[in-house]
Amino acid sequence: MSKCNCGCEKEATYGDWIQGHWNRGKKRSEEFKNHLKNIMPKVLSSDIVKKKISTGVNKAVLKGKAGKKNKGRILSQEHKTKISKNNARGFLGKNHSEETKNKMSLAKENYIPWNKGIEHSKIRGDKNPAWQGGKSFELYGRGFTKELKEKIRKRDNYECQYQGCDRTMFNSDMDFPVHHIDYDKKNHNEDNLILLCNSCHAKSGFKRAYWLGFYSALIYQKYLRRSL
16 A cells, blocks of 8 residues: 555555545645635534534434543543643733733723623612523532533543633632533533533523534534544
8 A cells, every 4th residue: 555645654545645634734825714714604604514513413412422532531640730831831920011901901991891880689680681580590410420520521621611711720710610501400411511611601601592502513523523
C-alpha cells in the first residue's frame, strides 16, 4: 500500500490518504474563511441540520452508545495540572493597563441593570420575568448522586462547557453545577447533563428553548457524533 500524501509516513487507507489527513498543512484563504463565517450560521440553523442533530441524539440514547468513549475516564494529577496551567495562561497573574481600565469604566457608565430601582418584593416569584412556575423548587429525582456528578465533571475535564468561557474548577472559586440540559430534574441520562460554571448556569435560566438546543448540539458534536 502507498504512504499517506500528508507526509505522516503511515499507510494510506482512502486512496492516497488516511481519513482526515487530506487537508493537513493546508492554509485556508481569507476568501474561504469569510465564506465559512457567512455560511455556517445558516447551515447550523437550518431545519435539516437541526433534525439530523436531534435524530442523532435520540438514536445514541436509544442504543446506549452515548458518551461510551469517555465513560469511567479518570484524569491523572499530572493531566489536571496541565489543564490548570493551560487555562491559567490567559490572564492569571496579570493586570489591566490604565488605558484598559478607563475603557472598562466608560463602558459601564452607560450600563443600567434591568432591575435597578425596583423593589425586590416586586420581582420575586411569579412576578419575575424568568418565572417557570416554581420549577427551581422541584426536587431532583433519585439517581442524581455525587458519583454521577463527579463522573460528568471528569468527562468534561472540570471545565465550563460554554464555548468562550475559560473557567475551570482549578482556576476559579466559582461553583460548578452539573446542568440538566432539558431542565427535567428527573432525567439523569449522561447525555442530558453538562458541566457549567455558576455564571453560565445562571444564564441558562433565561431563553430556555435556545439553551436547550445549544447544549444538546454541543453534547452531540463533542461526544455522541464520535460513537455513531
